[in-house]
Amino acid sequence: MPFKHTPVMVSEVLHYLDCKPGKVYVDGTLGGSGHAGAICRKISPAGVFIGIDQDIDAVENAKRVLTSFDVTLHFFHGNFIYLGEFLRELKIEAVDGIVLDLGISLHQIESSGRGFSFQRDEPLDMRMNTSSATTAEDLINSMDEKALKRIFFKYGEERQAGQIANKIVKSRKQNAIRSSSQLAQIVYDAVGKSASFHRKIHPATRVFMALRIAVNRELEMLDGFMENVADLLNPKARLCVLSFHSLEDRIVKHRLKALEKGCVCPSDFPECVCHRKSTFHLLTKKVVRPSKDEIKRNPMARSAKLRAAEKI
Numbered sequence: 001m002p003f004k005h006t007p008v009m010v011s012e013v014l015h016y017l018d019c020k021p022g023k024v025y026v027d028g029t030l031g032g033s034g035h036a037g038a039i040c041r042k043i044s045p046a047g048v049f050i051g052i053d054q055d056i057d058a059v060e061n062a063k064r065v066l067t068s069f070d071v072t073l074h075f076f077h078g079n080f081i082y083l084g085e086f087l088r089e090l091k092i093e094a095v096d097g098i099v100l101d102l103g104i105s106l107h108q109i110e111s112s113g114r115g116f117s118f119q120r121d122e123p124l125d126m127r128m129n130t131s132s133a134t135t136a137e138d139l140i141n142s143m144d145e146k147a148l149k150r151i152f153f154k155y156g157e158e159r160q161a162g163q164i165a166n167k168i169v170k171s172r173k174q175n176a177i178r179s180s181s182q183l184a185q186i187v188y189d190a191v192g193k194s195a196s197f198h199r200k201i202h203p204a205t206r207v208f209m210a211l212r213i214a215v216n217r218e219l220e221m222l223d224g225f226m227e228n229v230a231d232l233l234n235p236k237a238r239l240c241v242l243s244f245h246s247l248e249d250r251i252v253k254h255r256l257k258a259l260e261k262g263c264v265c266p267s268d269f270p271e272c273v274c275h276r277k278s279t280f281h282l283l284t285k286k287v288v289r290p291s292k293d294e295i296k297r298n299p300m301a302r303s304a305k306l307r308a309a310e311k312i
Helices: 010-017 034-043 056-065 080-090 106-110 136-142 145-156 161-174 180-191 193-197 205-216 218-232 246-261 292-297
Strands: 024-027 047-053 071-077 095-101 233-243 280-282 305-311
Touching: 010 034, 010 095, 010 233, 010 305, 024 034, 034 047, 034 071, 034 095, 047 056, 047 080, 056 071, 071 080, 080 095, 080 218, 095 218, 136 145, 136 161, 136 205, 145 161, 145 205, 161 180, 180 205, 205 218, 218 233, 218 246, 233 246, 246 280, 246 305
Parallel strands: 024 047, 024 095, 047 071, 095 233
Antiparallel strands: 233 305, 280 305
């Protein structure tokens, strides 16, 4: 089955990555290989491309669609936080560019059968990597009300997190919650018809997003990667990150600003004593968003935010 997905802001990604033939580039989130194909085209001939994804479907798809390019291809099934380990395995010290697209793919929503969408009746899985231990079903049926409320509020920014968590706990006492449609109905019932009518999005949208983030430890993985990314890049190498959630963007923004600033001494210190130097130069002083035309062509792009930086 073809891996269905439309890549976001491809021209902008290529602009900020500044891909050059013969260099080494990493796509840490292969998805449908839209960004990957564009990168491979730019680094041909003799470039090296490293593709990573938690979803084995994405890796297998990349192996099929990227073989026509005149580049050396390496693929890894896993999370981008392990890029350092993958590079050591390849005996590559550092790379010339990295792109991360943190959004969920259309394939995962429509064709994975893992319950990412509240509009389908599928097992409540939500694992990007199906070899991971914990599913969304596990969390929904085992976490206490306080913990569920915290997840929905923190990761989904859901104002009615308490009501929803309470309804879930009451519902699972009758029957275990096992499907995406079952959970969506419980959330809908929790917020009430009048409240859901006034929402611009389906009342289950934020709950499903929060669960997906929790199951895949998305924010934890991103923060860990950003903490060590400087060690993975050559001088003048570029980093480009596409985020789709305010919490993701906040991590990227703060980490990049800290890497650009370098010094962490308190502002009232007469001189620097930490001796930390700036390691990055921000290429995007303000977040870059997709054009109106792109959003019209691909509504999934509407919440995309791009930030890029160059290692000094």
